Amino acid sequence: MSEEIVTDSDCIHHWMIGRPNGPTSMGTCKICGLEQEFKNSIQGSGWDRDGGRRRAAAAAAQRNKAKAGG
Numbered sequence: 001m002s003e004e005i006v007t008d009s010d011c012i013h014h015w016m017i018g019r020p021n022g023p024t025s026m027g028t029c030k031i032c033g034l035e036q037e038f039k040n041s042i043q044g045s046g047w048d049r050d051g052g053r054r055r056a057a058a059a060a061a062q063r064n065k066a067k068a069g070g
C-alpha cells in the first residue's frame, strides 16, 4: 500500500505578501510555500462618492421643480 502525498494540507497559510505587481500582489505561504495572488486595496473609489452627490443633486432639482410648479 502506498500513501498518497497530500500537498493541499490543512495548512493555516501564513501569507508573505510581496511587492505589488499592478493591481495584485503575489503572496507566498511561509509554511507550505503555496503561492496566491492577492488583490491590492484600491484607493479612491470615487464612483460611490459621485453617486451620492449626484443623488443629492437630483433630489434638490426635484425639490426646486416642485416649488416652481407649485
Ligand SMILES: [Zn+2]
Pocket: 011, 012, 013, 014, 029, 030, 031, 032, 033, 034
Ligand atoms: Zn500554507
